Every structure is written in C-alpha cells, then in structure tokens.
Amino acid sequence: xxxxxxxxxxxxxxxxxxxxxxxxxxxxxxxxxxxxxxxxxxxxxxxxxxxxxxxxxxxxxxxxxxxxxxxxxxxxxxxxxxxxxxxxxxxxxxxxxxxxxxxxxxxxxxxxxxxxxxxxxxxxxxxxxxxxxxxxxxxxxxxxxxxxxxxxxxxxxxxxxxxxxxxxxxxxxxxxxxxxxxxxxxxxxxxxxxxxxxxxxxxxxxxxxxxxxxxxxxxxxxxxxxxxxxxxxxxxxxxxxxxxxxxxxxxxxxxxxxxxxxxxxxxxxxxxxxxxxxxxxxxxxxxxxxx
Numbered sequence: 001x002x003x004x005x006x007x008x009x010x011x012x013x014x015x016x017x018x019x020x021x022x023x024x025x026x027x028x029x030x031x032x033x034x035x036x037x038x039x040x041x042x043x044x045x046x047x048x049x050x051x052x053x054x055x056x057x058x059x060x061x062x063x064x065x066x067x068x069x070x071x072x073x074x075x076x077x078x079x080x081x082x083x084x085x086x087x088x089x090x091x092x093x094x095x096x097x098x099x100x101x102x103x104x105x106x107x108x109x110x111x112x113x114x115x116x117x118x119x120x121x122x123x124x125x126x127x128x129x130x131x132x133x134x135x136x137x138x139x140x141x142x143x144x145x146x147x148x149x150x151x152x153x154x155x156x157x158x159x160x161x162x163x164x165x166x167x168x169x170x171x172x173x174x175x176x177x178x179x180x181x182x183x184x185x186x187x188x189x190x191x192x193x194x195x196x197x198x199x200x201x202x203x204x205x206x207x208x209x210x211x212x213x214x215x216x217x218x219x220x221x222x223x224x225x226x227x228x229x230x231x232x233x234x235x236x237x238x239x240x241x242x243x244x245x246x247x248x249x250x251x252x253x254x255x256x257x258x259x260x261x262x263x264x265x266x267x268x269x270x271x272x273x274x275x276x277x278x279x280x281x282x283x284x285x286x287x288x289x290x291x
Contacts, residue, residue: 004055005035008065015065019076021290022174027072029176034062076172083108083170098268105170106271109278110224112168113216119164120213123157123206130154131203148190151199158202161209162289171282178291198291205288216277223270230263 012031016024038058043051063071083105100106130150137143155178162173178198193199229236234256251259 004052004059005032005039008035008059012065012068015069016072019069019072020172021286022172023072023076025174025178025291026176027068029174029178031062031068035059038062079172079175081166081170081172083168097272100268100271100275103271103275105278106275108168108170109274110220110271112164112278112281113220113274115164115168116209116213117217118213119161120209120211123161124210126157127154127203127206144190148193151190151193154203154206155193155199157206158198158289161205162285165282165285165289169278169282169285171279171286173286174290196291198289201288205285212281216281219277220270220274223266223273227263227266227270230266231260233259233263 009028009032013024013028016027019027035055035058039051039055042049042054042058046054062068130153134143134147134150137146159174159177163175165171166173178196233251237250237256
C-alpha cells in the first residue's frame with residue numbers, strides 16, 4: 001500500500017476513535033478502497049505523473065479525517081440496528097416486566113438462538129474441512145491458492161454472520177466486508193489475510209459457534225417446551241386425557257389457573273433470559289468479528 005494512504009488511514013483511525021468500532025471499520029474500508037482504486041485509475045490515465053502528487057490530490061479531494069468523522073457520525077445516527085434498544089419504555093413494575101412478551105427484539109433473539117444450531121454446525125464443519133484440506137495441500141504449490149480461498153471464505157462468512165447478528169440481536173456490525181487491497185498480487189493478498197487478527201478470531205468464532213449453538217438451541221427449546229406444557233396442561237388433561245405430571249395423578253381443577261399462570265410467567269422469564277444471552281452473544285460476536 002502507498003505510504004501516503006497508510007498515513008492517511010492512521011490519521012483517520014485516530015480521528016474516528018469516538019465512533020463505534022464497526023463504523024470505524026466501515027470508514028477505513030471505504031477510504032482504503034476509494035483511495036487505492038482512484039490511485040490506480042489516475043496512474044493508468046497519467047503514467048508519467050508523480051505518484052506522490054497524485055495521491056495527495058486524491059486524499060485532498062476525499063476529505064480530511066475531521067470531515068470524514070462528521071460524515072460517519074451522521075451515518076451512525078441514521079443506521080441504528082432495527083432491534084437496538086427495542087425495550088418498551090415508560091412501563092414499570094410487574095406489567096413493565098411482562099411487556100417483554102411484546103418486544104420484537106426478544107423474539108428476534110429467540111429466533112437467533114434457534115438458528116444458531118444450524119449455522120454453528122455449518123460453520124464448524126466448513127472450518128474443520130477447510131483447515132484440513134489447506135494444511136494437507138500446503139506443501140504443494142496449489143496449497144497456497146486453496147488456503148487463500150479458504151481464508152477469504154472465512155472472512156466472507158464472518159461478514160454474513162455479522163449481518164445476522166445485527167439484524168436479530170440489534171448490535172451494530174460492519175456493513176462493509178474487508179477485502180485485500182486493489183493491485184496486490186495473490187501472494188501479497190495471502191500474507192495480508194494471514195497476518196490479519198480478524199481472520200483468526202473469525203475462525204475461532206466459527207469453531208466455537210457449534211458448541212454455543214447447541215447450548216442456545218437447547219436452552220431456548222427446553223424453556224419454551226416446559227412453559228407451553230404448563231399452559232397446555234388443561235387441554236392435555238381434560239381433552240386428551242393425558243396426565244400432566246405422571247400416570248395416575250391429575251391436577252385438581254382449582255389448581256389449573258395457577259399452573260397456567262406459572263407457564264405464562266416462565267415464558268416471560270425465558271424471554272428476559274434470552275435477551276440477556278442475546279446481548280452477551282452480540283458483544284462476543286463484535287469482539288471476534290470486527291477488525
């Protein structure tokens with residue numbers, strides 16, 4: 001990368017410190033892509049021009065770090081994730097506690113926990129297969145291109161997972177996938193990706209997601225199965241004649257409202273727990289997936 005571009009990106013990174021990490025990554029990716037591409041175009045059109053002078057003009061046209069900060073501060077304000085801070089405001093006490101049932105963000109987190117079993121298994125399988133093939137071929141010439149494609153796929157899947165985390169958990173994630181700089185040969189791209197922290201943290205994240213997916217799925221399904229069995233106890237016992245607890249024992253009719261109420265309260269408690277798990281996972285995903 002051109003030394004002037006590197007210097008500008010360092011200055012831009014310092015200027016954007018107050019913004020969200022995901023916004024910083026987007027801003028740096030946009031700047032690097034624009035400056036690198038513009039330099040290549042200008043160099044091709046005017047091959048006899050001084051490259052340092054060209055990049056200075058391109059950077060001046062792109063804007064100072066302070067100007068970029070103002071632009072991305074505005075972007076950050078208008079691109080809040082749909083489920084960020086979706087809690088019901090105003091209500092307090094018991095009914096405020098129960099209003100979690102009407103929060104779309106809680107149900108979105110529940111959906112993420114259900115889907116995580118499938119995505120976690122797919123991520124784990126892909127990483128294990130990709131690492132095995134890459135390491136097995138690394139002694140051959142073809143091994144490096146295969147490894148490069150695998151690492152690119154890991155970063156791409158990490159970007160898609162980040163978009164899913166933002167959509168369902170309400171955590172701001174990058175909207176721009178990081179790609180190796182324009183003009184680099186495949187060996188330079190391989191070294192760049194290999195040296196990037198986010199490549200390996202994303203790989204670890206994908207490996208851990210299988211275990212987390214099993215935990216999340218089991219927790220969500222178990223909680224809601226128990227809650228719904230409590231709520232459906234009257235139907236089960238008096239319509240289908242299936243005892244709620246064990247054969248030979250029936251819950252007295254006067255106790256049924258309490259059983260149903262317990263099931264409803266368990267759903268409320270489960271959604272609060274699911275929201276907490278969603279917040280934890282969102283922070284974890286941001287730590288691992290954001291460069």
